[in-house]
Amino acid sequence: MMPSREVRILLAALLAAGLAVAAGCGAGSPPEVAAGPEGTPEQVLVAGRAVYADRCASCHDGDGSGTSIGPRLNSGRLSQAYPDLADAASVVSEGRERMPGFGGVLTAGEIRAVLRYIAEVL
């Protein structure tokens, strides 16, 4: 016997709610990278977004506006504090105070990519 219409609607609603929770996870989803002059987004920035979503958004928020744990990084804040992004890369690699170091889990290329994503997209 097929499940009744009500049961199917309930299951669909539960699935949608589950997906919303999985996607949300306390931080909004980081914004997508816009297409460049070539008509496609730059791959380094797309890779940087993935690192940001996985490793940074939990403390700096999905849009980089900061949380009660990590400070704001968006709206030019990162480039103001670090005109040379290589200086920010050493903070990310080594960590500082309550910011964990990522030198053991991210490659130098991934750190550069995530910093470019923050500086150029957030």
Ligand code: HEC
């Ligand atoms: C567990 C929480 C946490 C995570 C995860 C985290 N950060 Fe942080 N971040 C912090 C905190 C806390 C600070 C402030 C450190 C301090 O007090 O000096 C900080 C500071 C920074 C700074 C320096 C900001 C400034 O104004 O000097 C940068 C850059 C930064 N984080 C980037 C990142 C990146 C990139 C990631 C992901 C790879 C990341 N953070 C992941 C908590 C976190």
